[in-house]
Amino acid sequence: MGLEEDIRTVAGRIRDAETVTVISHIDADGITSEAVMMQAVRSSGIPAKSVFVRQLEPMTMKYVPEDDSLKVFVDLGAGQQDLLEERGLDVEEVVIIDHHVPQNTDTPYPQANAQQHGLGYFSAAGMAYLVARQMDAGNPALGMLAKLAVIGNVGDMMAREHCGLVGPARGIAEEGAGFGTVEIRPRELNCYGISTRPVKVCLSYSDDPFIPGISNNEKKAEEFLDKIGIRQRNPNGTWRVWEEYSAEEKGIVMNALAEQMLATGEDPSRLFGEQYIFPEEAFGTPLRNASEYATMLNACGRWAEPRIGSAICLGDRGQMLRDGERMLRHHRTIIREMMEYILDTGTTELTHIQYIHTGGRFPDTIVGIGAGMALSKLDWEKPIMVLSYLNDDPELVKVSMRTNERMVRRGVDLQAALTQASEETGGGGGGHKIAAGAYIPTSAEKEFAHRVNRIIAGQFT
Numbered sequence: 001m002g003l004e005e006d007i008r009t010v011a012g013r014i015r016d017a018e019t020v021t022v023i024s025h026i027d028a029d030g031i032t033s034e035a036v037m038m039q040a041v042r043s044s045g046i047p048a049k050s051v052f053v054r055q056l057e058p059m060t061m062k063y064v065p066e067d068d069s070l071k072v073f074v075d076l077g078a079g080q081q082d083l084l085e086e087r088g089l090d091v092e093e094v095v096i097i098d099h100h101v102p103q104n105t106d107t108p109y110p111q112a113n114a115q116q117h118g119l120g121y122f123s124a125a126g127m128a129y130l131v132a133r134q135m136d137a138g139n140p141a142l143g144m145l146a147k148l149a150v151i152g153n154v155g156d157m158m159a160r161e162h163c164g165l166v167g168p169a170r171g172i173a174e175e176g177a178g179f180g181t182v183e184i185r186p187r188e189l190n191c192y193g194i195s196t197r198p199v200k201v202c203l204s205y206s207d208d209p210f211i212p213g214i215s216n217n218e219k220k221a222e223e224f225l226d227k228i229g230i231r232q233r234n235p236n237g238t239w240r241v242w243e244e245y246s247a248e249e250k251g252i253v254m255n256a257l258a259e260q261m262l263a264t265g266e267d268p269s270r271l272f273g274e275q276y277i278f279p280e281e282a283f284g285t286p287l288r289n290a291s292e293y294a295t296m297l298n299a300c301g302r303w304a305e306p307r308i309g310s311a312i313c314l315g316d317r318g319q320m321l322r323d324g325e326r327m328l329r330h331h332r333t334i335i336r337e338m339m340e341y342i343l344d345t346g347t348t349e350l351t352h353i354q355y356i357h358t359g360g361r362f363p364d365t366i367v368g369i370g371a372g373m374a375l376s377k378l379d380w381e382k383p384i385m386v387l388s389y390l391n392d393d394p395e396l397v398k399v400s401m402r403t404n405e406r407m408v409r410r411g412v413d414l415q416a417a418l419t420q421a422s423e424e425t426g427g428g429g430g431g432h433k434i435a436a437g438a439y440i441p442t443s444a445e446k447e448f449a450h451r452v453n454r455i456i457a458g459q460f461t
């Protein structure tokens, strides 16, 4: 079946349901997907509930209710169809909206899956939007749903590789622009934090593009902006953010940065990226652009409050937004503490990687982010591995690895390394070349770093 037909089938099943349970994942893509589906289902007059899970696995299947509602799995499910079969769910009781590699099982659950149709760079929230639009092309909330799909796509890193969304994900952003809920800004600064961070901070945290002399060095970033005559503070003393710069100021900064990169032999093309701004959201807040909005949702999910994120997605700008902002501050504080812990304690260096075991000090849901931030202040040529204990399972150790674009260009592939090493020890892993994770048995933790070090040593071309 083609994509259109799959979308029609899934949308039709949902429209015909008497009650619906949406089961989704706790990251930004999962939360926006859930919000899109809940809005679409409820606006069709169908009662609906939702459930968030950290992962769909035997242990979390208990959260999928045993009732006669239609189970709508979003951002998960495709790769866990065996679990749905084991539960005894039949083909009439399930639809799957996903973008992960599907499992081949006997039951042909209806599925709208980007993977099956060769759609790259397309997240579950994008699929959910296409299903919602199919359910009701006249839904007055489509503009809001398109915006949520943009956040889900950006949150799942779909804009990373090409410095902007491509293909049908870009198409949804254009639909959002048509509704007035999304503003597409091409050739903007390709850095995180354009709506809330002082520009010097934006620049100094940038790892891709890596700007020699400025990345990892806030003081130098500040001097650089001074030198090219950019006024960095507002009259009241607060730091100006990128969104406040005039077109002329932006041009001056971009040109100077490009020159600086060229002078040191770096390709400046990744300095420029497309940004997605939400004009209805308050200026200077994290809801103002797609990547910062996604971080707030990730913060809610990682601290076990995905419902706060979902309520914000669906328009709550009162208590839920205040709670979301609190989650974001908490998230940043703990990540900073973790980064400082890594820097204070120091990593153990092997020939090709560095590693540290943080024990039970930090929740496993943030160690990857903390690792990435610590790496920006450590030897960037050695990918960092952080091992940590899970608070709910003493048998398993969570492994998180981070590297940067420059090492990926030299051949490093963390996903391949962690998948192989964890499978050899009876665990499992996955992710991307630049960032990957795995769960391994506690008994394997001692020599695991050496095992990965050997594999990465072999990846250099």
Ligand SMILES: [Mn+2]
Pocket (backbone or CB within 6 Å): 029, 030, 075, 099, 123, 124, 156
């Ligand atoms: Mn996803």
